[in-house]
Amino acid sequence: QQQVKQSPQSLIVQKGGISIINCAYENTAFDYFPWYQQFPGKGPALLIAIRPDVSEKKEGRFTISFNKSAKQFSLHIMDSQPGDSATYFCAATFSGSARQLTFGSGTQLTVLP
Amino acid sequence: NAGVTQTPKFQVLKTGQSMTLQCAQDMNHEYMSWYRQDPGMGLRLIHYSVGAGITDQGEVPNGYNVSRSTTEDFPLRLLSAAPSQTSVYFCASSFLTGSNSEAFFGQGTRLTVV
Numbered sequence: 001q002q003q004v005k006q007s008p009q010s011l012i013v014q015k016g017g018i019s020i021i022n023c024a025y026e027n028t029a030f031d032y033f034p035w036y037q038q039f040p041g042k043g044p045a046l047l048i049a050i051r052p053d054v055s056e057k058k059e060g061r062f063t064i065s066f067n068k069s070a071k072q073f074s075l076h077i078m079d080s081q082p083g084d085s086a087t088y089f090c091a092a093t094f095s096g097s098a099r100q101l102t103f104g105s106g107t108q109l110t111v112l113p
Numbered sequence: 114n115a116g117v118t119q120t121p122k123f124q125v126l127k128t129g130q131s132m133t134l135q136c137a138q139d140m141n142h143e144y145m146s147w148y149r150q151d152p153g154m155g156l157r158l159i160h161y162s163v164g165a166g167i168t169d170q171g172e173v174p175n176g177y178n179v180s181r182s183t184t185e186d187f188p189l190r191l192l193s194a195a196p197s198q199t200s201v202y203f204c205a206s207s208f209l210t211g212s213n214s215e216a217f218f219g220q221g222t223r224l225t226v227v
Binding site: 004006009034041042043044045046089098099100101102103104105106 | 117144146148153154155156157158161163171203205207208209214215216218219220221
């Protein structure tokens with residue numbers, strides 16, 4: 001049972017372009033939606049997160065857009081750089097904590113120089 | 114600044130063998146968990162612990178056992194390894210409470226069962 005669906009599976013973007021990764025969730029009890037970034041051979045690391053009481057959160061070139069009624073959220077990477085090439089996971093959990101994270105299937109992003 | 118330390122980094126097992134994956138954290142986090150990562154499936158929760166002496170099952174617990182005797186350590190035991198347990202295993206820790214708590218992950222153990 002995949003409670004968080006993520007797309008696309010892979011994404012290739014030119015340097016300077018916008019990368020967009022989408023996620024949809026089923027469980028309306030989820031109340032914390034983090035994005036994790038993973039480089040090859042490393043563990044995932046928190047990139048940015050949002051709670052459902054706001055529709056957008058921006059940190060530098062990274063923005064989360066959240067649509068509570070559609071049960072969807074997305075990650076936008078502006079001015080994508082080759083150093084952004086990594087696997088990105090959306091996730092969801094309860095109680096605003098990092099416990100029992102439910103992850104999406106991941107998106108492998110490649111930014112071409 | 115060690116964070117979350119997992120050992121070993123790589124392991125090859127024969128079907129039926131048992132082994133323990135080690136995980137230690139030095140951030141005084143109450144919550145620790147184990148995930149497995151498989152291609153196209155993201156990370157799936159195996160077991161978790163909210164404190165010493167307290168453990169519970171996640172989404173995919175079969176074939177795995179855990180214990181938590183101290184705050185720092187959370188080992189994962191494979192009782193009788195099967196090829197289906199070939200995966201990359203990640204240990205994570207975080208504070209139990211507090212809004213928007215961050216999970217810190219180890220660097221992973223790549224396990225191959227032949």
